[in-house]
Amino acid sequence: xxxxxxxxxxxxxxxxxxxxxxxxxxxxVSPVLYLVAFGWGVGRQIQVQGGSYLDFIVPGILALxxxxxxxxxxxxxxxxxxLYYKTLEEYQIAPIxxxxxxxxxxxxxxxxxxxxxxVIIILAFAFGATLTIHGWFWLVLLLNCALFAGLGFVAAMFxxxxxxxxxxxxxxxxxxxxxxxxxxxxxxxxxLMYYFVESLPLTHASHALRMAxxxxxxxxxxxVVLLAYFIVFLTxxxxxxxxxxx
Amino acid sequence: xxxxxNLVKQYVSRRVLDNVSLSIEEGEIFGLLGPxxxxxxxxxxxxxxxxxxSSGTITINSLPLSEEAKNIKALLGCxxxxxxxxxxxxxxxxxxxxxxxxHIPTQxxxxxxxxxxxxxxxRDRASEMVNTFSGGMKRxxxxxxxxxxxxxxxxxxxxxxxxxxxxRRRLWDLILSLNHQGLTVLLTTxxxxxxxxxxxxxAILEKGKLVISGTPAxxxxxxxxxxxxWSEADGIKSRFFVERPDAVAFMNSLDTATTIRNTNLxxxxxxxxxxxxxx
Numbered sequence: 001x002x003x004x005x006x007x008x009x010x011x012x013x014x015x016x017x018x019x020x021x022x023x024x025x026x027x028x029v030s031p032v033l034y035l036v037a038f039g040w041g042v043g044r045q046i047q048v049q050g051g052s053y054l055d056f057i058v059p060g061i062l063a064l065x066x067x068x069x070x071x072x073x074x075x076x077x078x079x080x081x082x083l084y085y086k087t088l089e090e091y092q093i094a095p096i097x098x099x100x101x102x103x104x105x106x107x108x109x110x111x112x113x114x115x116x117x118x119v120i121i122i123l124a125f126a127f128g129a130t131l132t133i134h135g136w137f138w139l140v141l142l143l144n145c146a147l148f149a150g151l152g153f154v155a156a157m158f159x160x161x162x163x164x165x166x167x168x169x170x171x172x173x174x175x176x177x178x179x180x181x182x183x184x185x186x187x188x189x190x191x192l193m194y195y196f197v198e199s200l201p202l203t204h205a206s207h208a209l210r211m212a213x214x215x216x217x218x219x220x221x222x223x224v225v226l227l228a229y230f231i232v233f234l235t236x237x238x239x240x241x242x243x244x245x246x
Numbered sequence: 247x248x249x250x251x252n253l254v255k256q257y258v259s260r261r262v263l264d265n266v267s268l269s270i271e272e273g274e275i276f277g278l279l280g281p282x283x284x285x286x287x288x289x290x291x292x293x294x295x296x297x298x299x300s301s302g303t304i305t306i307n308s309l310p311l312s313e314e315a316k317n318i319k320a321l322l323g324c325x326x327x328x329x330x331x332x333x334x335x336x337x338x339x340x341x342x343x344x345x346x347x348x349h350i351p352t353q354x355x356x357x358x359x360x361x362x363x364x365x366x367x368x369r370d371r372a373s374e375m376v377n378t379f380s381g382g383m384k385r386x387x388x389x390x391x392x393x394x395x396x397x398x399x400x401x402x403x404x405x406x407x408x409x410x411x412x413x414r415r416r417l418w419d420l421i422l423s424l425n426h427q428g429l430t431v432l433l434t435t436x437x438x439x440x441x442x443x444x445x446x447x448x449a450i451l452e453k454g455k456l457v458i459s460g461t462p463a464x465x466x467x468x469x470x471x472x473x474x475x476w477s478e479a480d481g482i483k484s485r486f487f488v489e490r491p492d493a494v495a496f497m498n499s500l501d502t503a504t505t506i507r508n509t510n511l512x513x514x515x516x517x518x519x520x521x522x523x524x525x
Contacts (some may be wrong), residue, residue: 007346015334086330093294095319193381 004096008104009111016112027069027116028123034061035127038183045162048185053103053212058124058131059209060182063144067202068173070145074105075152082156082244100239102153102234109149110142117141120240136217137212143226144205150233181206201229247272247399247430248293250490253302254332255288255454262288264454268434270447272398275425277445278434279515284451286434287327290403293432294324307398320348323392327403327434329384331376337363337387338372341394348395355394360391366420382413383385389420402433404441438512448511452519466509469517476504486517 016023033059043053081087091101124131152159155172159165179193180202186194197203204225208218248270255263263285270276278286279402291297293304295315304311306318331340338359363369366386376384385405392400398489402421406414407429414437421444425431435441441448442462449459470486472493477483486509487493 003349004347007343010346011332011335011339011343014339085333086326086328087332089296089330090323090332090344091327091347092296093319093324094344095316095349096347119306151485 001097001100004100005104007096008091008101008106012108013111016108023112024115024119027119031061031065031123035123035138039127039129039208052130054124054129055131055213056128056210058120058129058208059138059213061124062120063180063202063205063209064140064177064182065120066113066117066141066145067148067176067205069116070109070149070172071152071155072169073112073152074109074149075156075165075168078105078156079159079162080167083160083162088244092244099238102150102237102241105153106149106234106237107153107177108148110145112142113145113149114169117145128192131213132215134212134215136218137209139203140208140218140223140226143199143230144209146232147201147226147230150230153235153237154172154240157237157244176200176202179203181210201226243246247307248432249303249305250289250293251303251372253289253292253304254300255285255292255297256300256311262454265290266302266451266454266456268449268456268459270399270430272424272430273428274446275431275433275444277420277441277448278432278451279436279438279441279448280434280451281436283453285454286451287403288452288454290324290326290401290434292431294401295319320395321398322401323395323397323399324401325385325392325403325405327407329381331387331391332383333377336373336375337368337379340376340387341391344391344394352393358394362393366390382416385409385413386420387415389417389424393424397429399430399432402431404434404436405417406435406437412462414440430484438510438515441511447516450515450518457518458514462511465511465514469509469514471509471512472506473509474500474504474506476500476502478502484513484516486513 038057039054043057046053048056078088113222121131121133126243155165155168159168179197180200181197181203186203189197204222208222208226211218248268250266250268253263253266254261266285266289278289280286288297292299293311295311295318299303307321309318311318335343341359341362342355342401345358350358360369363372366389368387368390371379371383376387378418379387388407389402405421406417409417418440421431421433433444443477445462447459447461448465450457450465458468460468467488470488472487472490473484474487474493474497475484485496487496493506497506
């Protein structure tokens with residue numbers, strides 16, 4: 001099984017390696033804009049939780065960016081491969097397990113998520129952010145990448161057109177990007193919305209990264225929630241891969 | 247090699263395969279003939295485990311398909327109708343991926359890739375991205391990919407569709423040479439000439455039902471080896487005869503221009519189904 005997972009990662013790594021320079025460059029655009037607009041522009045006039053707004057939003061940007069990158073690194077290619085290019089069949093007719101394929105794809109999504117996160121961390125330091133990066137920080141970041149890569153796989157298998165994938169982005173990822181403690185604290189949200197937002201994985205990733213970035217241990221609840229979401233998406237993904245037959 | 251008994255594939259309100267029973271022997275090229283929508287591709291997809299089936303039994307190399315999926319997958323090579331090479335990889339990488347997925351050891355895998363690229367005459371294009379290849383080159387690479395793990399059976403779904411006649415003949419030579427090396431081939435086609443040139447036995451599918459199967463010569467004999475054709479106001483008419491003298495006598499009895507020729511599989515198909523293969 002490990003060899004099969006490695007094969008799936010190998011394929012995606014070959015493709016990524018060929019475009020690594022362009023990939024890193026393209027991953028810098030959004031974070032730079034966020035850092036300029038919210039860190040320098042708006043951020044200079046605001047203090048949040050006793051610290052600078054830049055320090056507040058960097059973990060949020062990391063959570064948001066790793067979510068989008070990991071999701072799209074798996075969601076779009078798998079969806080296209082299943083519906084348009086039919087390259088998924090190459091894996092389906094091979095003597096490998098569904099779990100190997102799904103785990104391999106999630107790992108590939110995580111690699112892309114982590115590379116783009118590294119780009120943001122370097123940029124954030126260049127912009128003057130103060131952030132502590134240690135084991136908990138990486139664990140939360142990896143879990144966030146894994147669960148959203150898993151969600152990308154699930155979406156890719158459920159959605160039956162490119163347009164439906166785009167709609168999934170619009171109705172699920174975009175609202176989460178803005179609401180889940182990325183740019184502001186959730187404390188001020190109306191109570192009903194607060195509890196809803198607190199049940200979403202990105203909120204926990206933002207909270208946990210923020211705590212870890214301030215050199216504090218993140219809440220165990222956040223780690224458990226991220227892990228639970230990951231297990232659910234992984235299980236659904238494997239189940240879908242097994243049943244994807246005409 | 248492949249035994250199919252009473253195979254049924256039922257979608258909600260449509261039966262795509264209706265009690266199909268077939269036996270494909272080791273080392274033969276077996277052709278599935280039929281118009282679009284006859285169920286040929288569905289049958290290939292079921293045999294390659296890309297689609298499920300509603301009822302019936304299938305055994306491949308004496309292994310039941312429903313229970314031995316992983317072992318059977320190692321025996322099968324498949325070239326689907328659509329070009330499904332990985333466009334983000336080179337020719338070499340496409341074969342490498344397939345070899346890795348089939349657990350071929352590194353040294354053997356690399357040797358096999360070189361050997362197969364040579365065989366399909368793509369060695370000098372090994373490091374090029376496949377999206378720069380022509381349709382014929384892609385098809386040859388797909389065959390090489392399907393052969394990477396030395397399968398016992400090769401499924402070819404409309405292998406020459408969309409290719410020009412010269413490239414088509416080149417692929418036929420390749421398929422025949424693989425068969426001479428002992429490979430069992432199951433191919434679907436709606437090109438009569440392809441079936442006549444390649445297949446030792448054929449089966450005709452129509453609306454999910456097996457109409458007839460046998461050698462092309464058997465099938466021709468069943469409707470009559472000689473065809474007399476003549477033209478009428480509402481189209482071309484034909485009649486089949488077992489003996490040539492009977493055909494000639496009938497020809498002479500007609501008061502119009504007629505031709506006599508050997509019956510082909512298209513005639514067999516039209517006679518048995520009332521449709522043309524390309525309908």
